[in-house]
Amino acid sequence: MRKVTIRDVAKEANVAPSTVSRVISDDSRISDETKEKVRKIMKEMNYYPNSIARSLANNKTETIGIIMPSYTEDLFINPFFQDCFKGISSVTSKYSYDILIAANHRNETEVDALRRLIQGNRVDGLILMRNIKNDPAIEYLIDSKCPFVIIGTSHNKSDLIPMVDNNNLQAAYDLTRLLMEKGNRRIAFIGGDADSIVSQMRIDGYKKALQDSNLPFNDDYLITGDFLEQSAYELTEELLTLPNRPEAIIVMDDLMSLGVVKKVKEFKLKIPRDIMIASFNNSILSRSSNPAITSIDINSTTLGKKACNKLFKIINKDEYDTKEIVPYKIIERESTNR
Amino acid sequence: MRKVTIRDVAKEANVAPSTVSRVISDDSRISDETKEKVRKIMKEMNYYPNSIARSLANNKTETIGIIMPSYTEDLFINPFFQDCFKGISSVTSKYSYDILIAANHRNETEVDALRRLIQGNRVDGLILMRNIKNDPAIEYLIDSKCPFVIIGTSHNKSDLIPMVDNNNLQAAYDLTRLLMEKGNRRIAFIGGDADSIVSQMRIDGYKKALQDSNLPFNDDYLITGDFLEQSAYELTEELLTLPNRPEAIIVMDDLMSLGVVKKVKEFKLKIPRDIMIASFNNSILSRSSNPAITSIDINSTTLGKKACNKLFKIINKDEYDTKEIVPYKIIERESTNR
DNA sequence: CTGAAAGCGCTTACAG
DNA sequence: CTGAAAGCGCTTACAG
Numbered sequence: 001m002r003k004v005t006i007r008d009v010a011k012e013a014n015v016a017p018s019t020v021s022r023v024i025s026d027d028s029r030i031s032d033e034t035k036e037k038v039r040k041i042m043k044e045m046n047y048y049p050n051s052i053a054r055s056l057a058n059n060k061t062e063t064i065g066i067i068m069p070s071y072t073e074d075l076f077i078n079p080f081f082q083d084c085f086k087g088i089s090s091v092t093s094k095y096s097y098d099i100l101i102a103a104n105h106r107n108e109t110e111v112d113a114l115r116r117l118i119q120g121n122r123v124d125g126l127i128l129m130r131n132i133k134n135d136p137a138i139e140y141l142i143d144s145k146c147p148f149v150i151i152g153t154s155h156n157k158s159d160l161i162p163m164v165d166n167n168n169l170q171a172a173y174d175l176t177r178l179l180m181e182k183g184n185r186r187i188a189f190i191g192g193d194a195d196s197i198v199s200q201m202r203i204d205g206y207k208k209a210l211q212d213s214n215l216p217f218n219d220d221y222l223i224t225g226d227f228l229e230q231s232a233y234e235l236t237e238e239l240l241t242l243p244n245r246p247e248a249i250i251v252m253d254d255l256m257s258l259g260v261v262k263k264v265k266e267f268k269l270k271i272p273r274d275i276m277i278a279s280f281n282n283s284i285l286s287r288s289s290n291p292a293i294t295s296i297d298i299n300s301t302t303l304g305k306k307a308c309n310k311l312f313k314i315i316n317k318d319e320y321d322t323k324e325i326v327p328y329k330i331i332e333r334e335s336t337n338r
Numbered sequence: 339m340r341k342v343t344i345r346d347v348a349k350e351a352n353v354a355p356s357t358v359s360r361v362i363s364d365d366s367r368i369s370d371e372t373k374e375k376v377r378k379i380m381k382e383m384n385y386y387p388n389s390i391a392r393s394l395a396n397n398k399t400e401t402i403g404i405i406m407p408s409y410t411e412d413l414f415i416n417p418f419f420q421d422c423f424k425g426i427s428s429v430t431s432k433y434s435y436d437i438l439i440a441a442n443h444r445n446e447t448e449v450d451a452l453r454r455l456i457q458g459n460r461v462d463g464l465i466l467m468r469n470i471k472n473d474p475a476i477e478y479l480i481d482s483k484c485p486f487v488i489i490g491t492s493h494n495k496s497d498l499i500p501m502v503d504n505n506n507l508q509a510a511y512d513l514t515r516l517l518m519e520k521g522n523r524r525i526a527f528i529g530g531d532a533d534s535i536v537s538q539m540r541i542d543g544y545k546k547a548l549q550d551s552n553l554p555f556n557d558d559y560l561i562t563g564d565f566l567e568q569s570a571y572e573l574t575e576e577l578l579t580l581p582n583r584p585e586a587i588i589v590m591d592d593l594m595s596l597g598v599v600k601k602v603k604e605f606k607l608k609i610p611r612d613i614m615i616a617s618f619n620n621s622i623l624s625r626s627s628n629p630a631i632t633s634i635d636i637n638s639t640t641l642g643k644k645a646c647n648k649l650f651k652i653i654n655k656d657e658y659d660t661k662e663i664v665p666y667k668i669i670e671r672e673s674t675n676r
Numbered sequence: 677c678t679g680a681a682a683g684c685g686c687t688t689a690c691a692g
Numbered sequence: 693c694t695g696a697a698a699g700c701g702c703t704t705a706c707a708g
Contacts, residue, residue, distance in 0.1 A: 003457075003701090005700095005701055005702085006701065006702060007701080007702095015678075015679085016678065016679045016680075017679090017680095017701090017702080017703095018678075018679060018680080018681095018703075018704080019677090019678060019679075021701095021702065021703060021704085022678085022703090022704095024702095025703085029677060029678085030677070030678080031677060031678090034677080034678085048453055048454075048457030048458060049458065049701085049702075050394075050457075050458060050459045050700085050701050050702065051454070051458035051459060051460055051702095052390055052393045052394045052399070052458075052459045052460065052700090052701080052702085053394050053459075053684090053700070053701035053702035053703090054701080054702055054703075055390045055684095055702090056388075056390045056391050056394050056683095056684050056685065056686085056700090056701080056702070056703090057683080057684055057701080057702045057703040057704080058684085058702080058703055058704085059684075061390070063438070076420065076423075076424060077417070077420050077421070077424065077622065079415070079417065079420075081420075082414065082415050082417075082419075082420060083415070085414075086414060086415065089439070089441050092441060093441045093442065093443050093444060094443075094444055096443040096444070097443075098438055098439065098440065098441065098455075098460070099438070099439040099441065100401070100436055100437070100438050100439075101427070101436065101437040101438075101439065102436065103427050103430060103431045103436065103437065104431065105431050105432075105434040105435075106431055106432055106434070115386055116386075116389070117436075119341075119386030119388075120386060120387065120388060120389035120390070121388045121389060121390045121391075121685095122389055122390065122436070255622075258622075258626045284415065284593075284596075284623065285622065285623075285626055288596045288623055288626065288627045288628070289626045289627065289628060290626070290627060290628025290629060290630070291628060292628070341685090343684095343685055343686085344685065344686065345685080345686095353694075353695085354694065354695045354696075355685090355686080355687095355695090355696095356687075356688080356694075356695060356696080356697095357693090357694060357695075359686065359687060359688085360687090360688095360694085362686095363687085367693060367694085368693070368694080369693060369694090372693080372694085387685085387686075388684085388685050388686065389686095390684090390685080390686085391684070391685035391686035391687090391700090392685080392686055392687075393686090393700090394684090394685080394686070394687090394699095394700050394701065394702085395685080395686045395687040395688080395699080395700055396686080396687055396688085396700085397700075459701095677708105678707105678708090679706105679707090679708090680706095680707090681704100681705100681706090681707105682703105682704090682705090682706100683702100683703085683704090683705105684701105684702085684703085684704105685700105686699105686700085687698105687699085687700085688697100688698090688699090688700105689697100689698090689699105690695105690696095690697090690698100691694105691695090691696090691697105692693105692694090692695090
């Protein structure tokens, strides 16, 4: 069966294709009678506009793209992305937009994938769910003039880039202070990727808190890996075998903290009695894990929602603030409850 | 800056647009010299094909759509979908396809959303990550002739519908038997949505196991809710307040089992000492929770991968089996280790 | 209030 | 091996 087109409908309704097109977009210049007549026929013929043809003609796709950190990789399993996605999709659904997940194809670099989406005209805008130092993707995005928003913080020309983030420095500061108030002096920090800006900001907050409390910064207590459970698991061994074992560990992310907990248990240490653990993101993992982990609620869903709202403002050329800060909150649980 | 088109490249290279088009698709009829010349110019001019125009001309989108159970809803936070998605995207990336997430827009029914994607020509095929009884979406999909695959099992005309699933009946059977072997006789089952086919199959397996062991089926021990943690949390109370409290509970899903565990703890009961818990999906939740939960590994990532491979076979009109079964495996953990 | 016509940027028989 | 032309199914100034 051939697809019914705007032409078929026009013929059947005895109007011009342009009239049908205007009925579809509910153009105010078309009389109500004509609209009704055409709509009836569209329904009868089971007509549905071809959105590809539409996009080509009016240069709008009604689709936004999402860039994940490392597509098809394990990083993606972090519940943070799901929470964020939930916020994003609540907004796209309101604007009647769809979401395209950008995954680099085989043999493609990340910038290739971006190029495909942007120059290939597949999206009206993009949300970047990651931030690394000197990200070539950001350079490309700026050059491309394609609307985009970063969830997180970027360093290059950062005053021009629309971003939504938490105050990660302050959050880490607060968390470190909390652990001090609980009587810990030897506090370690397990960071994420060395390239990660979020990781860097949190490390800065951690250091600042030590400094403000006149606690010495000990190089051995600060280690970075990647954002995966396995890496945290391995790194924790380094901490636990130090001559002066830390009394508390702050971990970049809930998923990583699972690895930390696993290793601590292998060392037959009790949490929080022997060692306290605190983490970030407050995903489902931190509240269900054993023991439940104190974690900073960064409001992932709100991050996604605000980022997406901002993106639509840019697409529609409305006013917007370049940078938006989403509040955070420490959720205390068993792992720091001594 | 105007976008550079195939026309511009053609002019610059002194060839016809059709030749440029053939260079893009690496047509064997074009001489290597010409190809080289054109490619050089494409690069110089920073040309990139407009995939929208391409799609309109050749009726291919190089995009598949994914239908989630209840978009923008809490169901989505189940790690199962992420695991599945990982499998899917590993395949799309190989075929150089992108993924469109179908979310129904405001005031849209699910079939509306499908219609938008299919009749709007936005995807070459679809993967359905859910299965409910009498699903109108399935009817629509069959009528539409659009290639699609279901992760799970469908009941309508099921011999014609391509699906990838586990043997859920047998899995539930095995799990029930395991709990019996551990000495439990009063075994309860918390199902998902009453409309859910997976849920039904597992309930059938549970009942069959009881029967084969000559254990009575007790209506009070079988309850269904939805697939959320909260609902499982509430339902568990009904079980725990029964005059003859169950000795073990099988839960449809890891996420739900978190709710069960929470309630059991509130009743000051110890797992597994007072009550055993076993669940399905073996997501990250079951292994990190407190206590770690025995769970059936349904190989979510494999489900996604196989479904997507099957979809491409259909798209490319290759041979395929309608139904494919992915193996499962019981992963025993603390929650059943008495 | 409606229509005829050009155009969006590609692909693909057809012809040579 | 390459080109001219028609077509994919819409939208949108322009004209009336």
